[in-house]
Amino acid sequence: MTFIPIALEGCFIIEPRIFNDGRGYFFESYNAKTFNEGVGAEIVFVQDNQSFSTRGVLRGLHFQKGEYAQSKLVRVTRGAVLDIAIDLRKKSATFGQTFSIELSEQNNRQLFIPRGFGHGFIVLSDEAVFQYKCDNYYHKASEGGVHYADPDLDINWGMPFNELLVSDKDKELPFLKDAPDFGF
Amino acid sequence: MTFIPIALEGCFIIEPRIFNDGRGYFFESYNAKTFNEGVGAEIVFVQDNQSFSTRGVLRGLHFQKGEYAQSKLVRVTRGAVLDIAIDLRKKSATFGQTFSIELSEQNNRQLFIPRGFGHGFIVLSDEAVFQYKCDNYYHKASEGGVHYADPDLDINWGMPFNELLVSDKDKELPFLKDAPDFGF
Ligand SMILES: Cc1cn([C@H]2C[C@H](O)[C@@H](COP(=O)(O)OP(=O)(O)O[C@H]3O[C@@H](C)[C@H](O)[C@@H](O)[C@H]3O)O2)c(=O)[nH]c1=O
Ligand SMILES: Cc1cn([C@H]2C[C@H](O)[C@@H](COP(=O)(O)OP(=O)(O)O[C@H]3O[C@@H](C)[C@H](O)[C@@H](O)[C@H]3O)O2)c(=O)[nH]c1=O
Numbered sequence: 536m537t538f539i540p541i542a543l544e545g546c547f548i549i550e551p552r553i554f555n556d557g558r559g560y561f562f563e564s565y566n567a568k569t570f571n572e573g574v575g576a577e578i579v580f581v582q583d584n585q586s587f588s589t590r591g592v593l594r595g596l597h598f599q600k601g602e603y604a605q606s607k608l609v610r611v612t613r614g615a616v617l618d619i620a621i622d623l624r625k626k627s628a629t630f631g632q633t634f635s636i637e638l639s640e641q642n643n644r645q646l647f648i649p650r651g652f653g654h655g656f657i658v659l660s661d662e663a664v665f666q667y668k669c670d671n672y673y674h675k676a677s678e679g680g681v682h683y684a685d686p687d688l689d690i691n692w693g694m695p696f697n698e699l700l701v702s703d704k705d706k707e708l709p710f711l712k713d714a715p716d717f718g719f
Numbered sequence: 720m721t722f723i724p725i726a727l728e729g730c731f732i733i734e735p736r737i738f739n740d741g742r743g744y745f746f747e748s749y750n751a752k753t754f755n756e757g758v759g760a761e762i763v764f765v766q767d768n769q770s771f772s773t774r775g776v777l778r779g780l781h782f783q784k785g786e787y788a789q790s791k792l793v794r795v796t797r798g799a800v801l802d803i804a805i806d807l808r809k810k811s812a813t814f815g816q817t818f819s820i821e822l823s824e825q826n827n828r829q830l831f832i833p834r835g836f837g838h839g840f841i842v843l844s845d846e847a848v849f850q851y852k853c854d855n856y857y858h859k860a861s862e863g864g865v866h867y868a869d870p871d872l873d874i875n876w877g878m879p880f881n882e883l884l885v886s887d888k889d890k891e892l893p894f895l896k897d898a899p900d901f902g903f
Contacts, residue, residue, distance in 0.1 A: 673747070
């Protein structure tokens with residue numbers, strides 16, 4: 536497994552080591568020891584999630600506030616998505632900056648996003664299966680988010696806004712400048 | 720999440736709770752708290768694995784011996800497999816007995832197999848992506864297995880043996896009656 540740090544401190548691109556043979560392939564998608572060494576932190580994941588979405592579905596930008604904040608280890612096992620992380624750590628030198636990466640069943644890449652970030656993705660393929668691990672449980676009352684079309688963020692989602700499929704909840708998220716404190 | 724005990728003590732079929740909406744679906748494929756309550760044990764998973772296989776590939780029956788024994792939480796995210804667990808716990812009332820279940824991307828079922836079991840599966844679809852969590856790390860030197868065609872086990876793999884694709888390592892596994900002690 537290879538851990539590649541990116542400009543947003545604490546985030547890593549992770550590439551698994553894949554073993555191919557006549558039957559197909561095998562890889563360790565997660566190994567607690569290797570992972571903690573790779574990211575230089577002691578992360579204890581407590582929840583795994585799976586979502587399925589069709590082309591143009593955009594989920595994000597989401598986080599849980601304060602003590603319910605979640606680190607996430609995200610990947611795609613069918614199709615492809617453009618994945619986005621946004622740094623919302625008040626004291627971070629890169630506050631408000633975003634990072635985007637294509638995650639797909641072809642590249643088997645993973646992105647690790649620590650607590651204090653917002654996260655979202657848009658589906659680039661006809662169907663996508665998205666999977667992620669979280670180090671804090673789901674807590675509905677602590678959900679927060681930033682609007683995907685916030686002009687200050689100027690994220691290139693690669694698709695005209697009228698072709699996107701977004702939940703009603705996500706359509707009502709605030710822009711970053713109007714957002715309350717997240718406790719990060 | 721629903722936890723359904725089966726005849727082999729300690730094994731459970733697990734059915735997730737799926738939320739559908741206009742975008743697709745969402746479900747928690749694993750939740751540490753719910754899981755430990757459901758199976759009545761404190762399991763700490765340390766490794767996640769993913770394998771891809773084509774139709775007729777049979778992987779099994781595998782385990783790690785003694786202190787390297789692994790509990791496994793297994794599921795399928797593409798295609799379908801026939802999954803098999805075999806009780807190898809010397810003192811178990813069901814020693815040598817097998818349990819089989821179809822796991823597929825359609826039924827999203829999971830099987831929990833505690834330490835002391837052998838495990839294997841055969842791919843029923845053109846392609847299958849198999850995913851599992853383990854509560855003990857991979858340790859090559861401690862690998863053990865039982866031959867899939869052991870006449871005493873009489874497993875119905877649902878496919879003629881000449882259509883199976885099996886690794887050289889698995890072809891050389893012993894029958895249960897000839898197998899050494901596994902330390903379970
Ligand atoms: C996130 C989550 C949702 N649910 C339920 C609540 C809803 O009925 C249903 C769908 O929830 P939604 O919040 O609309 O799903 P979503 O897919 O839009 O939300 C996700 O988006 C990702 C971009 C983020 O990284 C995730 O942290 C999460 O916010 O699933 C859980 O039971 N557990 C969970 O952990
Ligand atoms: C199982 C495993 C294999 N590997 C490597 C070793 C090999 O080069 C390659 C393929 O290993 P194999 O043992 O041939 O894969 P396999 O898919 O035949 O083995 C698996 O079969 C399942 C039925 C069992 O439940 C698993 O516990 C495991 O035994 O992957 C790891 O790096 N980590 C692991 O945890």
